[in-house]
Amino acid sequence: MFKRISALVLAGLTALSVASCGGGDGTTSAGTGGGGDDTITMGFAQVGAESGWRTANTKSVQESAKSAGITLKFSDAQQKQENQIKAIRSYIQQKVDVIAFSPVVESGWDPVLNEAKNAKIPVILTDRAVDSKDTSLYKTFLGSDFVEEGKKAGQWLVEQYKDSQDTVNIVELQGTTGSAPANDRKAGFQEVIGADPKFKIIASQTGDFTRAKGKEVMEAFLKSNPDIDVLYAHNDDMGLGAIEAIEGAGKVPGKDIKIITVDAVKDGMQALADGKINFIVECSPLLGPQLMDLAKKVVKGEQVPARVVTEETTFTQEQAKQVLSSRQY
Numbered sequence: 001m002f003k004r005i006s007a008l009v010l011a012g013l014t015a016l017s018v019a020s021c022g023g024g025d026g027t028t029s030a031g032t033g034g035g036g037d038d039t040i041t042m043g044f045a046q047v048g049a050e051s052g053w054r055t056a057n058t059k060s061v062q063e064s065a066k067s068a069g070i071t072l073k074f075s076d077a078q079q080k081q082e083n084q085i086k087a088i089r090s091y092i093q094q095k096v097d098v099i100a101f102s103p104v105v106e107s108g109w110d111p112v113l114n115e116a117k118n119a120k121i122p123v124i125l126t127d128r129a130v131d132s133k134d135t136s137l138y139k140t141f142l143g144s145d146f147v148e149e150g151k152k153a154g155q156w157l158v159e160q161y162k163d164s165q166d167t168v169n170i171v172e173l174q175g176t177t178g179s180a181p182a183n184d185r186k187a188g189f190q191e192v193i194g195a196d197p198k199f200k201i202i203a204s205q206t207g208d209f210t211r212a213k214g215k216e217v218m219e220a221f222l223k224s225n226p227d228i229d230v231l232y233a234h235n236d237d238m239g240l241g242a243i244e245a246i247e248g249a250g251k252v253p254g255k256d257i258k259i260i261t262v263d264a265v266k267d268g269m270q271a272l273a274d275g276k277i278n279f280i281v282e283c284s285p286l287l288g289p290q291l292m293d294l295a296k297k298v299v300k301g302e303q304v305p306a307r308v309v310t311e312e313t314t315f316t317q318e319q320a321k322q323v324l325s326s327r328q329y
């Protein structure tokens, strides 16, 4: 265990030192941002590599920067806010032209965002929101409507059980504590199912958006609750971990326990097509192209919308079978 933790810490430090010396991507642009030539330098502070969604998002950002001719400085915060703050500070020091980041949690960003503002470096929020009251601290927020995603999950459930009066026992695997998707997916779901008292959330805990934690927490849920009807997992990865726990307990995922997840990454869609998941709410990680467009505008000082919402759909098992082969992530 200790070995694993120290490996993670080491990986985090490496990621940060790469960010702070401006290398890692073969570019030598440190200190040249903010004027001089026309090339835009973006500092991007990523959350981590916790899920299939995140891996696809990172790839999208890196590939889109390349095709947009934007020099990218990239750092991975290993799901830790302090690492993200350090990375952003190093981007400020390096005088990049624009900073983009996906805030791991919603709170606690005002000081570092003020530092960026004072240094006149525009900030774009991608994927996740912050709860700062002062919205002048960032130029725009590009990402999904997570409350809407939670509502879609709830609406499917309400429809499934519309002809039954029996109690429906639900367990919930939440995303990272304090993150916008965990807060909002919980709230949206609750709002919809809360209208009918037969829906009961009997256990709800974080699985940190990872497969390993999803499995571990689901094992604990199964031990203390013999009558689980439904699992609502805030992402595919936790749902996939939970499937292993359910099978390990001798139950059939998708039948004995119905499963709803969010994201629609390939592994999730495969499990949906195989009948192990029942419904997936899509959340697109392919934010790179829009992010680069917004960055170019913001650097030129052009007006951009304060909020850009990603378009998304939902998938049933039948729909998953049809689109699986053409899924991009």
Ligand code: GYE
Binding pocket: 050, 051, 052, 053, 054, 127, 128, 181, 209, 234, 235, 236, 237, 262, 263, 283
């Ligand atoms: O759903 C989850 C990831 O912020 C939308 O983060 C993102 C979430 C995504 O780890 O899989």
